[in-house]
Every structure is written in C-alpha cells, then in structure tokens.
Amino acid sequence: MIKTRLTELLGIKHPIIQAGMGPFSNNNLCVAAANAGCLGLLSTSGLFNKDDQPWVYNAFCETGEANPDDDMGKVLDTVLKRTHRLVKDKGGVFGPNVMVSAELKEYSKIMIETAIKAREENPEMKNTLKVMYTSAGDPMGWGDMIKGAGFTWIHIIPSVRAAMRCKKAGVDVIVASGHEGGFHTHWEPLHSMVLFPGVVEAVSDEKTLVVGGGGVSDGKTLAASLAMGCDGVLMGTRFLATQESDFPRLWKQSVVDAQDRGTLVARGYVGPARWLRNPRSEEHAVNTLKKSPGVFLGTPDSYMTMEDTSLIDFENESIKAVYEEDKEKAMMAAGECAQRINDMPKVADMVQGVMKEAEEILRGVQKKYLV
Ligand SMILES: Cc1cc2nc3c(=O)[nH]c(=O)nc-3n(C[C@H](O)[C@H](O)[C@H](O)COP(=O)(O)O)c2cc1C
Incomplete structure (x- = not known):
C-alpha cells in the first residue's frame, strides 16, 4: 500500500x-x-x-x-x-x-x-x-x-x-x-x-x-x-x-491501437491540443499551421476573434464522426502515453x-x- x-x-x-x-x-x-x-x-x-x-x-x-x-x-x-x-x-x-x-x-x-x-x-x-x-x-x-x-x-x-x-x-x-x-x-x-x-x-x-x-x-x-x-x-x-x-468505442480502441509517436499537437477548441495521429489529425495539423500558427509559436489566438471558422468546423465534424464510428473522418484526443497502453x-x-x-x-x- x-x-x-x-x-x-x-x-x-x-x-x-x-x-x-x-x-x-x-x-x-x-x-x-x-x-x-x-x-x-x-x-x-x-x-x-x-x-x-x-x-x-x-x-x-x-x-x-x-x-x-x-x-x-x-x-x-x-x-x-x-x-x-x-x-x-x-x-x-x-x-x-x-x-x-x-x-x-x-x-x-x-x-x-x-x-x-x-x-x-x-x-x-x-x-x-x-x-x-x-x-x-x-x-x-x-x-x-x-x-x-x-x-x-x-x-x-x-x-x-x-x-x-x-x-x-x-x-x-x-x-x-x-x-x-x-x-x-x-x-x-x-x-x-x-x-x-x-x-x-x-x-x-x-x-x-x-x-x-x-x-x-x-x-x-x-x-x-x-x-x-x-x-x-x-x-x-x-x-x-x-x-x-x-x-465512444472507436476512441477507446484507437488509444489501445496507438503506436510509437502516435500523437501530434494541433488546434483544439481553446488552444493547442494533443490528438491521436491519423490522416485526419495530420490534415488538421497542416491547417492549424496555416490558420492558427500561434499553436506552434506559443502566441495565443482566440477562436472568438477568428473570422475563418474552418478549423473549429473541422474539429466538430471530426468529433461527431467518432460518435458515428466513421473512422475516415474521426479525430480523437489522447496523451503521448497512448503508445504505452495496450x-x-x-x-x-x-x-x-x-x-x-x-x-x-x-x-x-x-x-x-x-x-
Ligand atoms: C479526451 C480528453 C479530454 C480532456 N478534457 C479535459 C477537460 O475538459 N478539462 C481538463 O481539465 N482536462 C482535460 N483533459 C486533460 C486531463 O485532465 C489530464 O490533464 C490529462 O489527460 C493527463 O495526461 P494523460 O492523458 O497523459 O494522462 C482531457 C484529456 C483527454 C485525453
């Protein structure tokens, strides 16, 4: 004990x-x-x-x-x-x-x-x-x-x-x-x-x-x-x-399936967020670099003041996809330790x-x- x-x-x-x-x-x-x-x-x-x-x-x-x-x-x-x-x-x-x-x-x-x-x-x-x-x-x-x-x-x-x-x-x-x-x-x-x-x-x-x-x-x-x-x-x-x-089942299983270097950082609702790496989150990271570079530079920007809502729309759609078990569109958050969870x-x-x-x-x- x-x-x-x-x-x-x-x-x-x-x-x-x-x-x-x-x-x-x-x-x-x-x-x-x-x-x-x-x-x-x-x-x-x-x-x-x-x-x-x-x-x-x-x-x-x-x-x-x-x-x-x-x-x-x-x-x-x-x-x-x-x-x-x-x-x-x-x-x-x-x-x-x-x-x-x-x-x-x-x-x-x-x-x-x-x-x-x-x-x-x-x-x-x-x-x-x-x-x-x-x-x-x-x-x-x-x-x-x-x-x-x-x-x-x-x-x-x-x-x-x-x-x-x-x-x-x-x-x-x-x-x-x-x-x-x-x-x-x-x-x-x-x-x-x-x-x-x-x-x-x-x-x-x-x-x-x-x-x-x-x-x-x-x-x-x-x-x-x-x-x-x-x-x-x-x-x-x-x-x-x-x-x-x-x-959701897909989220839990994706943590179990995560491999070495299985996460990346890209935009989340309120700032930088760690996501499981998949083609969808990689696309989100590329868009983050273009539209919210502060995530990688350490300079805060706010969704509240951004005219372009495409990043948040993408994120919402990707999370909805997890609930719908749509693997292609799904984006799931998790920590680096996902790769150690089997x-x-x-x-x-x-x-x-x-x-x-x-x-x-x-x-x-x-x-x-x-x-
Ligand atoms: C899917 C997910 C959602 C989270 N949402 C919140 C949240 O709403 N508020 C909060 O304080 N932390 C949130 N966290 C962070 C956790 O509270 C915690 O700090 C983090 O998971 C610890 O690191 P670990 O994932 O390596 O265990 C979230 C983490 C995950 C994986």
Missing part, C-alpha cells in the same frame, strides 16, 4: 486522480474510479455543447441519467446525486471538474453553486462529493466560495508561475499538467519531467500538495512522479481506455496493476541502486 499526503487528505485508497475529460462524458468512469479507491472526477464542460455538439451533450445526459431538456444546473445536480448514490457504499470520493475561464465565469458559478447546494440539502454528500476541481482559467477569486463551503480545492496548471498564483489564491492541491498529456495543452508548454519537480520546489509545503499529470499511465510513471516529490498523480488517457469508460481493462484491475507495479519499484529502487 502506498500512503501519501493526497490519500490522507481525501481519505482515498490510492494516490491517483482520474481526470475529468470534457466536454465528453466520463460519468460512469468517475463512478468506477471512485469505487476503485481513486479520486473520481466528473467532466462538466459537455453542458456547454447542447446546441453546437448535441452528440456530446446527449451522451453526457444519457450516461448521467439526466433529462437533456433540463437547465444546466438541474442536469449537473442530477449527475452529482447519481454519482453520490453509486459511490457512497464503497466509500468513493469524487468531484466535478469546472472550467473557470473568464468567458465562462457566469456558468462556472452556477456549477459550483449547484454542488454547494447539493451538499447542503444532503449533508451525507460531504463524505463523497469532497472535492471541487477547477481548470482552464485563473484560480484567483474562487477560494472564498469553494473553500468557504468546505470543499478541498484542486486546480490544474501548466507552469511554475501559474502554480505560484494557485498558491496565492489558496488552492489546496495543485496539479502540474505536462505537455505529454491528452487534449488541451498550453500555448507555452512544459513537459512533466521538468514541470513536476519545478512545481514541487516552488509551492509544495505543509499546506499545499502537488499532483503530477501528463504521461502517467502505469506503476513506473507513478513511482517516478512520487520520486519527483509529487503527492499523487492525475491520469486521463489510461482511464479513457478502460471497460467502464464512457468514451489493453482495455476494468478500472479496478488497472488501478491494482498500477499500484502493485509502483510498490514493487519503490521497494526495489533502494536495493538496486543504493550502496
């Missing part, structure tokens, strides 16, 4: 966070991860896609047993209560991943308020819905609301500077997200090997924990993250390719395997190297 400050803080069995992978549903994945002793995260950004990507929104509602005609707050409330119901008997712990970017502020507030209200109405939920996880924006200003309501606050960042801002904002657990990771990355990304120890050195102390994400998929990478000073890890791509994962196990089996390998490595390291 591996005990860390993260397992102690959250009362979970393993120092593993299952990533909230929006805008796609991972409602059932979250239940499975929480029941396997990890922190399970719900993605919530699919709630924004009711009109432009109904296939994404409808999958979110269907897997969460919510009525798609309800408003955003009610849909989320239904999903939170369902998750609580399905994890409470096994002592599962979970939280929603809420985007807090400036343009979504109004909606972020609705989502956080919905979670606060759910716990007020049913205090038993405080044992399961323990975490508020925020992403894709500035953490400053959210602390009073989130920590005032008694949540453990986790926020994800891509740089040492952003980690220091989290610390100033009062975040409890800072997730350092390296460039190896799946889907959206940063305009000026750092890889995990540099980012994890950099963030640990800058912000880790008795009040602030650090979790590493990006490229972590097995016991070796978990052990390495702990050796770099992390209190736990965040895993997305590894959880995506599991039996319980809500992702199976689609049940979540509990995968987690046990990761933990067993990490324990063996941590025990063996001393014997093997120290004289």
Whole structure:
C-alpha cells in the first residue's frame, strides 16, 4: 500500500486522480474510479455543447441519467446525486471538474453553486462529493466560495508561475499538467519531467500538495512522479481506455491501437491540443499551421476573434464522426502515453496493476541502486 499526503487528505485508497475529460462524458468512469479507491472526477464542460455538439451533450445526459431538456444546473445536480448514490457504499470520493475561464465565469458559478447546494440539502454528500476541481482559467477569486463551503480545492496548471498564483489564491492541491498529456495543452508548454519537480520546489509545503499529470499511465510513471516529490498523480488517457469508460468505442480502441509517436499537437477548441495521429489529425495539423500558427509559436489566438471558422468546423465534424464510428473522418484526443497502453481493462484491475507495479519499484529502487 502506498500512503501519501493526497490519500490522507481525501481519505482515498490510492494516490491517483482520474481526470475529468470534457466536454465528453466520463460519468460512469468517475463512478468506477471512485469505487476503485481513486479520486473520481466528473467532466462538466459537455453542458456547454447542447446546441453546437448535441452528440456530446446527449451522451453526457444519457450516461448521467439526466433529462437533456433540463437547465444546466438541474442536469449537473442530477449527475452529482447519481454519482453520490453509486459511490457512497464503497466509500468513493469524487468531484466535478469546472472550467473557470473568464468567458465562462457566469456558468462556472452556477456549477459550483449547484454542488454547494447539493451538499447542503444532503449533508451525507460531504463524505463523497469532497472535492471541487477547477481548470482552464485563473484560480484567483474562487477560494472564498469553494473553500468557504468546505470543499478541498484542486486546480490544474501548466507552469511554475501559474502554480505560484494557485498558491496565492489558496488552492489546496495543485496539479502540474505536462505537455505529454491528452487534449488541451498550453500555448507555452512544459513537459512533466521538468514541470513536476519545478512545481514541487516552488509551492509544495505543509499546506499545499502537488499532483503530477501528463504521461502517467502505469506503476513506473507513478513511482517516478512520487520520486519527483509529487503527492499523487492525475491520469486521463489510461482511464479513457478502460471497460467502464464512457468514451465512444472507436476512441477507446484507437488509444489501445496507438503506436510509437502516435500523437501530434494541433488546434483544439481553446488552444493547442494533443490528438491521436491519423490522416485526419495530420490534415488538421497542416491547417492549424496555416490558420492558427500561434499553436506552434506559443502566441495565443482566440477562436472568438477568428473570422475563418474552418478549423473549429473541422474539429466538430471530426468529433461527431467518432460518435458515428466513421473512422475516415474521426479525430480523437489522447496523451503521448497512448503508445504505452495496450489493453482495455476494468478500472479496478488497472488501478491494482498500477499500484502493485509502483510498490514493487519503490521497494526495489533502494536495493538496486543504493550502496
Ligand atoms: C479526451 C480528453 C479530454 C480532456 N478534457 C479535459 C477537460 O475538459 N478539462 C481538463 O481539465 N482536462 C482535460 N483533459 C486533460 C486531463 O485532465 C489530464 O490533464 C490529462 O489527460 C493527463 O495526461 P494523460 O492523458 O497523459 O494522462 C482531457 C484529456 C483527454 C485525453
């Protein structure tokens, strides 16, 4: 068994966070991860896609047993209560991943308020819905609301500077997200090997924990993250390719099938994104180079101000194709570690395997190297 400050803080069995992978549903994945002793995260950004990507929104509602005609707050409330119901008997712990970017502020507030209200109405939920996880924006200003309501606050960042801002904002657990990771990355990304120890050195102390994400998929990478000073890890791509994962079949299988150098970076909704390499994503990368070169230069440009909508149209069409099992047109996001993932196990089996390998490595390291 591996005990860390993260397992102690959250009362979970393993120092593993299952990533909230929006805008796609991972409602059932979250239940499975929480029941396997990890922190399970719900993605919530699919709630924004009711009109432009109904296939994404409808999958979110269907897997969460919510009525798609309800408003955003009610849909989320239904999903939170369902998750609580399905994890409470096994002592599962979970939280929603809420985007807090400036343009979504109004909606972020609705989502956080919905979670606060759910716990007020049913205090038993405080044992399961323990975490508020925020992403894709500035953490400053959210602390009073989130920590005032008694949540453990986790926020994800891509740089040492952003980690220091989290610390100033009062975040409890800072997730350092390296460039190896799946889907959206940063305009000026750092890889995990540099980012994890950099963030640990800058912000880790008795009040602030650090979790590493990006490229972590097995016991070796978990052990390495702990050796770099992390209190736990965040895993997305590894959880995506599991039996319980809500992702479309084609997406899950494509992660399993990915080979050496199996991903590339091209435009995503809100900036650079890591996609599985296939002819469709290669075409998207070429178009990105022409129409959104900032993705490769590290100079942000916004879809909001671009007159030419062809990149976002291409992306939407490609994601729709995944849901329709149209292999030719499909484009799927995943992390570099896809090339190291060769199976689609049940979540509990995968987690046990990761933990067993990490324990063996941590025990063996001393014997093997120290004289
Ligand atoms: C398909 C997919 C969708 C994702 N969507 C989100 C998201 O909506 N919000 C977020 O904070 N991170 C998102 N991520 C990133 C994960 O939270 C996590 O940082 C990443 O998967 C970790 O790297 P790994 O893929 O190597 O495990 C997504 C990742 C994937 C693969």
